[in-house]
Amino acid sequence: MQTLRHIASTVGILLLCCLGAAMLATSASAAEPTQLRARLLSDIRSTDPGVNRDGTTDSVVMHIVEGLVALAEDTSIVPMLAASYDIAKDGVTYTFRLRRGIHFHNGALLTAGDVAWALKRYFDPATKWRCLPEVDGRGQAKVVAVEAPNAETVVIRLERPAPLFLTMLSRPDCGGTGIIHRSSVGADGSWKAPIGTGPYKLGEWKRGQYLELKRFDKYQARSEPASGYAGGKKAEVDTIRFLVVPDSASAKAALLGGSVDILPDVNESELADIQSKSNIKVDISTTPGISGILFNTRDPVMRDVRIRRAIALAIDGKELVSGTTNDLAKLNNSAMPSISPFYTEVQRTGFVPNIAEAKRLLKEAGYNGRPIKILANKRYGTMYDTALIAQGLAAYAGIRLEVEVLDWATQLDRYTRGNYQMMAFAYTSRLDPSLVYDMLVGPKAIQTQKVWDNPEAQALVAESMRETDKVKRQRIFDELHRRMLQDVPLIVYWNGIQITAYHKRVVGFRQWPMEHPRYWLVRMKP
Amino acid sequence: MIRYIIRRLLMTLPTLFLVGVSVFALIRLIPGDPAQLMLGDSVDPGELVEVRRQMGLDQPIHIQFFEWASKVLQGDLGVSLSDGQAVLPLLVERFQVSGVVVLIAVMAALMIAVPAGLFAAHKQNRAADISIVALSTVLLSIPSFWLGLILLLTFGLALGWLPVVGYVPLSTSFLIGMSFLVLPIATLAVIEAGVLTRMMRASAIEVQRLEYVTHARAKGASEWRVLTRHILPNAFAPTLTLVGLILGNLLGGIAVLETVFTLPGLGRLLVDAIFARDYPVVQGCLLFTALIYVLVNLLVDLCYPLLDPRVTAE
Numbered sequence: 001m002q003t004l005r006h007i008a009s010t011v012g013i014l015l016l017c018c019l020g021a022a023m024l025a026t027s028a029s030a031a032e033p034t035q036l037r038a039r040l041l042s043d044i045r046s047t048d049p050g051v052n053r054d055g056t057t058d059s060v061v062m063h064i065v066e067g068l069v070a071l072a073e074d075t076s077i078v079p080m081l082a083a084s085y086d087i088a089k090d091g092v093t094y095t096f097r098l099r100r101g102i103h104f105h106n107g108a109l110l111t112a113g114d115v116a117w118a119l120k121r122y123f124d125p126a127t128k129w130r131c132l133p134e135v136d137g138r139g140q141a142k143v144v145a146v147e148a149p150n151a152e153t154v155v156i157r158l159e160r161p162a163p164l165f166l167t168m169l170s171r172p173d174c175g176g177t178g179i180i181h182r183s184s185v186g187a188d189g190s191w192k193a194p195i196g197t198g199p200y201k202l203g204e205w206k207r208g209q210y211l212e213l214k215r216f217d218k219y220q221a222r223s224e225p226a227s228g229y230a231g232g233k234k235a236e237v238d239t240i241r242f243l244v245v246p247d248s249a250s251a252k253a254a255l256l257g258g259s260v261d262i263l264p265d266v267n268e269s270e271l272a273d274i275q276s277k278s279n280i281k282v283d284i285s286t287t288p289g290i291s292g293i294l295f296n297t298r299d300p301v302m303r304d305v306r307i308r309r310a311i312a313l314a315i316d317g318k319e320l321v322s323g324t325t326n327d328l329a330k331l332n333n334s335a336m337p338s339i340s341p342f343y344t345e346v347q348r349t350g351f352v353p354n355i356a357e358a359k360r361l362l363k364e365a366g367y368n369g370r371p372i373k374i375l376a377n378k379r380y381g382t383m384y385d386t387a388l389i390a391q392g393l394a395a396y397a398g399i400r401l402e403v404e405v406l407d408w409a410t411q412l413d414r415y416t417r418g419n420y421q422m423m424a425f426a427y428t429s430r431l432d433p434s435l436v437y438d439m440l441v442g443p444k445a446i447q448t449q450k451v452w453d454n455p456e457a458q459a460l461v462a463e464s465m466r467e468t469d470k471v472k473r474q475r476i477f478d479e480l481h482r483r484m485l486q487d488v489p490l491i492v493y494w495n496g497i498q499i500t501a502y503h504k505r506v507v508g509f510r511q512w513p514m515e516h517p518r519y520w521l522v523r524m525k526p
Numbered sequence: 527m528i529r530y531i532i533r534r535l536l537m538t539l540p541t542l543f544l545v546g547v548s549v550f551a552l553i554r555l556i557p558g559d560p561a562q563l564m565l566g567d568s569v570d571p572g573e574l575v576e577v578r579r580q581m582g583l584d585q586p587i588h589i590q591f592f593e594w595a596s597k598v599l600q601g602d603l604g605v606s607l608s609d610g611q612a613v614l615p616l617l618v619e620r621f622q623v624s625g626v627v628v629l630i631a632v633m634a635a636l637m638i639a640v641p642a643g644l645f646a647a648h649k650q651n652r653a654a655d656i657s658i659v660a661l662s663t664v665l666l667s668i669p670s671f672w673l674g675l676i677l678l679l680t681f682g683l684a685l686g687w688l689p690v691v692g693y694v695p696l697s698t699s700f701l702i703g704m705s706f707l708v709l710p711i712a713t714l715a716v717i718e719a720g721v722l723t724r725m726m727r728a729s730a731i732e733v734q735r736l737e738y739v740t741h742a743r744a745k746g747a748s749e750w751r752v753l754t755r756h757i758l759p760n761a762f763a764p765t766l767t768l769v770g771l772i773l774g775n776l777l778g779g780i781a782v783l784e785t786v787f788t789l790p791g792l793g794r795l796l797v798d799a800i801f802a803r804d805y806p807v808v809q810g811c812l813l814f815t816a817l818i819y820v821l822v823n824l825l826v827d828l829c830y831p832l833l834d835p836r837v838t839a840e
Contacts, residue, residue, distance in 0.1 A: 042798070043609075045608055045609050046609055046610065052608075052609065052610065128577075128580055130565075130573075133572060133573055133576075138572060206790075207609065207611065207616075207790075208620070208790035208794070208795070209692070209693055209788075209790050210692070243691060243692060243788070244788065244790075245691050245788050246785050246788070246794070246798075247785045247786050247788070249675055249786070250675075250678065250690065250691060250785075250786050250787070250788060251691070253675075253678055253679055253682060253683050253690050253691075254690040254691040256683055257682050257683040257686065257690040259682075259689055259690040259691050259692065260690075260691060379801075407558075407801065408563075408801070409556075409557070409558030409559075409562070409563055409801060409802075409803050410556065410557040410558050412558060412562050412563060413557040413558040413559070413562060414557065416562050416574070446571065447571055448571075449571075
């Protein structure tokens with residue numbers, strides 16, 4: 001009897017706790033007018049700009065730090081902490097004049113000495129900066145000196161001209177080469193926390209749960225309108241709380257239930273349901289990322305261009321893109337992103353479905369119906385859908401595709417090693433068309449992850465990186481597109497789609513071509 | 527008793543060693559590595575080599591193992607390759623979340639399952655018994671993520687009684703913390719109650735057929751007394767074994783539930799670490815889980831004599 005009484009009282013206490021907790025939670029969840037709660041798919045890796053990072057990390061860190069230059073919405077590179085910059089005629093001397101009155105988050109004024117220190121830290125191998133190969137001679141540029149001749153001027157000298165040097169400095173995966181104060185690191189050089197100059201400063205970070213950014217009251221905005229990562233920024237809310245919500249169904253429930261204000265990465269499959277809610281707004285934009293199917297041109301079967309071409313002709317691209325993206329994306333068979341200023345009529349040409357021609361090519365190549373494996377994963381649903389739809393469409397021409405589903409890490413490993421026949425894949429955004437082609441073109445013997453092993457194409461890409469004249473660059477890109485359609489090392493189908501859903505009380509959010517959401521200028525309706 | 531406990535604890539050492547070796551080897555046999563995942567699609571061979579060197583992955587595997595093992599023997603499980611956090615404090619922190627959910631859920635499940643199983647056994651083959659068996663079968667068949675989502679959508683979204691995402695430690699605020707834990711606990715409790723009810727019922731049916739129960743009834747003991755004093759303790763022993771196994775399994779991680787309810791628990795840590803090929807965290811999690819499993823089952827074994835005097839710890 002006593003045991004029963006114990007059980008009853010314990011259950012009673014638990015129920016009371018639950019009830020009380022529910023009431024408290026209800027009152028606690030009342031929206032605070034100056035806090036924006038945004039979903040993160042996964043936690044960030046670190047707060048060190050461009051060091052231990054991934055896309056999620058970059059998107060958060062870019063609210064805290066700013067570089068000398070920044071990426072504008074039209075992918076041009078414009079001054080940010082610099083008031084202006086000059087590139088000397090020799091193409092190797094970059095002179096930046098700093099804006100006055102810029103404060104770090106610790107209250108210190110920004111000086112050229114600070115900038116030189118921050119840049120030298122990035123260029124030091126001990127920092128493990130992701131973009132070091134781009135500035136130490138292994139890539140496009142080799143920085144030979146960083147100088148601060150006076151408090152407002154910074155000079156960077158390169159060994160040889162590198163037209164894409166500023167583009168590299170502004171890359172989000174390089175942390176925008178954000179200028180941080182010396183107190184961001186300890187006496188031994190170890191990372192502490194970012195003391196940047198951005199509109200928000202780092203608040204509390206509970207790993208695996210949330211990260212909070214606080215408004216930086218001394219932030220001095222540029223006078224130009226906001227554009228991309230550049231222009232006039234303003235911290236409109238007191239805090240931004242990035243909540244780690246890995247499960248998409250829970251994230252959707254959180255948005256609809258009001259626990260999260262903004263979901264920057266909605267799945268295409270959930271869009272219709274979210275759009276039907278009257279209190280939710282949705283923004284859809286195209287990004288420069290490219291999605292499609294890769295061929296391993298070293299594979300005994302796939303090395304035959306006739307088979308690759310036959311697959312390209314057998315798959316109706318429009319149908320594939322429509323089915324995979326729920327009609328959100330448009331077919332683009334070019335590696336050139338459709339939003340690029342270099343995207344012209346030439347890039348609009350692509351593969352025209354032709355089953356008869358595909359069958360003829362297959363016969364000529366002696367294809368005997370042997371299965372061809374196409375790799376995909378379910379972490380990125382569009383890759384899986386691409387493989388499935390391609391499998392169905394290719395069958396019309398008698399091509400047997402077998403879909404092999406792997407986890408993302410395994411697929412990435414197979415991609416890196418060049419160990420596949422076909423693969424549904426998506427590349428993240430690159431700021432310049434040269435960088436897009438550079439990602440694809442290269443000698444497979446040395447760089448197994450490259451998909452297009454063609455020395456002439458490689459020479460064209462190298463030339464596009466050296467060339468500064470837009471007309472000449474356009475010609476190079478046109479030629480690259482034509483050759484890619486001939487060689488068929490991959491089939492690009494569409495550019496990335498970014499879907500953001502947010503509550504109607506969120507005002508001022510604007511999507512842009514880069515995947516990373518920007519929350520400066522976003523405010524909350526009371 | 528003490529000697530028995532020490533002997534059992536010593537027996538865990540080879541188990542943990544084998545777990546350590548196999549986990550270390552298996553995680554490295556899976557394709558993919560953390561350096562590649564960090565670099566993503568823009569991997570450059572030189573860059574990959576450099577990042578692998580920074581992560582210590584360029585060393586021969588046996589060197590990596592001995593370095594790791596020697597640190598483990600000193601109580602250092604290494605640091606996460608993803609974010610540089612020390613693994614041991616990370617495990618302890620995450621275990622506190624999973625531990626609270628699992629312990630309360632299993633307690634709640636027992637509170638439901640023990641009386642329900644006893645009652646069903648008492649009313650064997652009658653409507654009440656059939657209903658309880660049917661219900662418990664349904665409960666144990668429900669996937670936890672589905673039930674979790676249904677509860678989340680009902681109590682979080684439709685009724686708005688409980689928060690949908692987030693977590694507040696109980697040490698910060700017990701009531702608010704509980705508001706985040708109610709749904710995962712309820713989900714787990716309901717499902718485990720189904721399993722335990724069936725076990726409790728089966729054991730009780732077996733025990734109530736024994737002669738000493740008939741003897742108790744013949745002596746004129748009330749049905750309540752027969753159930754609680756004579757059937758319950760003996761019928762509970764097999765259920766306790768199951769509780770040990772359940773606790774061992776669940777304490778090792780309730781990854782799906784933790785993902786649905788965004789709880790920063792041990793299971794989610796392990797799954798995230800596997801996807802990120804974060805070797806030190808995966809190794810640490812599995813070693814920790816094996817240790818928990820062994821300790822919980824040792825505790826269960828030590829509880830047997832309390833229920834059945836015929837069983838001794840020796």
